[in-house]
Amino acid sequence: MGSVFGSRSSKEEKASTDKVTDGLSNQTRHPEAPKGRPTPKRAVAQSQRRGSVASTGDRKEDAKRARERRRADMTRQREALANGDERYLPARDKxxxxxxxxxxxxxxxxxxxxxxxxxxxxxxxxxxxxxxxxxxxxxxxxxxxxxxxxxxxxxxxxxxxxxxxxxxxxxxxxxxxxxxxxxxxxxxxxxxxxxxxxxxxx
Missing domain, CATH: 1.20.58 (Methane Monooxygenase Hydroxylase; Chain G, domain 1)
Known part of the structure; x- marks a missing residue:
């Protein structure tokens, strides 16, 4: 019984590994979105990048980085209100x-x-x-x-x-x-x- 379950578990792990490997290889072969699909908007891409920032494991350091990001966003927003840069305007003005x-x-x-x-x-x-x-x-x-x-x-x-x-x-x-x-x-x-x-x- 142990060998049966052991072989089944190894097969499932191998299948899962193969799927991940295939996904990575497809991303490598196709860095751009396929034809006919819309390119992600700049704002979405930026939010995804911000969300993908890894935690340092230090709560104080993470909070400090978050404050710095907010401060930078507010600075860009103030500049956009002065020069009309659509990328960084508040949502109500975009x-x-x-x-x-x-x-x-x-x-x-x-x-x-x-x-x-x-x-x-x-x-x-x-x-x-x-x-x-x-x-x-x-x-x-x-x-x-x-x-x-x-x-x-x-x-x-x-x-x-x-x-x-x-x-x-x-x-x-x-x-x-x-x-x-x-x-x-x-x-x-x-x-x-x-x-x-x-x-x-x-």
Missing amino acids: GPVRKFVRDYVDSRYSVAEMFLPLAVVILVLSMVRVPALQNIALLLWLAVIALIVLDSIGLWFRLGKALKQRFPNEPTRGAVPYGLMRTLQMRRLRLPKPQVKRGEKP
Whole structure:
């Protein structure tokens, strides 16, 4: 009985070894993916490389290396927000749809981007103990709010139409709100930094 089980176990081990050897030889003979199969995306390949980093066995050293990797990733992300490098942008800013929205917004003037400086002026006027100036401040406040609402509604429809024309077969969910939120920031404070000039066609 022992010899029977021993021979069966050795046969199974040999078959398993043969499969591993065949797999390694196939990888050696075919370093690239077969024709017709998609090449893995860069982000997937990078994540696979990061995940394949072997542990040193020292928890403190592993934690130190993880912090260094995170620090390097954050540095690349900050640089990407400044220069528009698509490879390292945050997920919410990645892709041709989001880039088009940013360029569309940055190429136009919007009332919303002047909200902060106008709000400061209105606040100062409202603090002056002169009834006439306080009334002016209130009227200015109402006018600014109304203009921002009207401008945002117009942008919503124009941007939505432009997205349908430019990306008819791609998902654009959340793209218009993304553009509206960008209009609330002053141009020089926007991130990622604007890559087009005023009046330039995106």
